[in-house]
Every structure is written in structure tokens, then in C-alpha cells.
Amino acid sequence: MTEDQAPSAAVSVSDSAASANEPRRRLTARGSQRRGQLIALATRRFAADGYHPTSVADIVDELGVGKGVFYWYFESKEMLLEEILRDAQRGLRRAQNHAASTAPGPIEMLEMGIRGAVKWSAEQPELAKLVEFALTDERFEPLVRKGRASLVSDTVPLLRNAIDQGIIPEADPEMLAYAVFGVAAHLTSVFLERDGSDPDVLADAVVDFCLRGIGAR
Incomplete structure (x- = not known):
């Protein structure tokens, strides 16, 4: 059975529980494409219509496939949003690190990282909106907090280097x-999204406020 030949009925609770302990299926090129289509369509629908009002049926009907195709790739709508949120936070982290990679010093790296984050939010408004939503939902908030902790760890x-070099106060x-x-x-959430x-203009204001706040200006 191929990915797009999955049965149209939703998987049972026992099937979902079992698959949670199994490694992710190896996907064919067609399967990877289909999975990407589901993620892209769900991202758009969740951002436009809301996570809760959007059903699995809404997603598969628009894509023109059966529910079995959805459950071939994702155990639930919740799992799908979790995957979207992880991808979003990985994308934001990459954007920040890339923007800061050529900066000459710690404060310049901090500045470019902030600018990279604002730019990412401007270019990915649907993902940014879903991250904001996730912070208001107890099921998804821990996942977002964990991702943000990784960004802080970068x-x-x-900042430690800037303190050691005497660039900012202890x-x-x-x-x-x-x-x-x-x-x-x-x-970024208030003034951009x-x-x-x-x-x-927003990035300039955010950078100025943050650098003044830590004593770098």
C-alpha cells in the first residue's frame, strides 16, 4: 500500500498509540511531497480560520484526498500543528543564526539576530501567527516555550562575551x-503581525530599545 492508497477511514485510537512508539515511516519522493502539501495547506487554514474551527475534513477536502491519507502521515490534527510549530521555530533559529553569522562582535551578532527574527516574522506571517496562538493553548505552550529556550541559549x-569584554555592564x-x-x-507581535x-523600521526600533536596555548604547 502506498501513501496515497491509505484507507479512507481514520485510524483507531489503538493504532495511533502503537504508531507513536514506531519510527517515522520512510517516505518516497511522492510521499514527502504529499506530506508537505498537507503541512502547507494546514498552515494556511489554521492561520486564516483558526486551529480549532479547522477540521481534518476541511484539510483533506481542499487537498482532494481521503482522511486515510492524512492519518498515514499524522496521528492527529494536534500532531500536525506540533510539527508546524517545530518547523517554525527551527526556521526562526536558522534565520537568526544566519543573520548573525558574519557579524564581527557579540553586540553586532545580537543586533543582526534580532533583525533576522523580525525579517523572518515579516516573511512568514502565518507561522508567526500560529506560534502566537500556541502560546495561548495549554497543549502547545510547553512546546513553544521549549523552542524559545533554545533561542535564548544561543x-x-x-551577552556573556559582551560582559567579559566590558561592552555592557555586569x-x-x-x-x-x-x-x-x-x-x-x-x-514584533504587536507592531508587525x-x-x-x-x-x-520596526527592526531599528527593537534593536535600539534592546541595546539601550542592556547598556550597549
């Missing part, structure tokens, strides 16, 4: 990292 060494670098991330994420501010 920032702590930069302080707890982890506390500073959480403060910078929290301010940047909140300002809700108000549609210019990303470059």
Missing part, C-alpha cells in the same frame, strides 16, 4: 537574554 554566550546573561527575546517577540508596520 543569545546567552553573546548582569546575569541568561536574564538579559530572556529580556531581550521577550521584548523583541512582543514588539497586528499593525503591519514596516519590518525595517
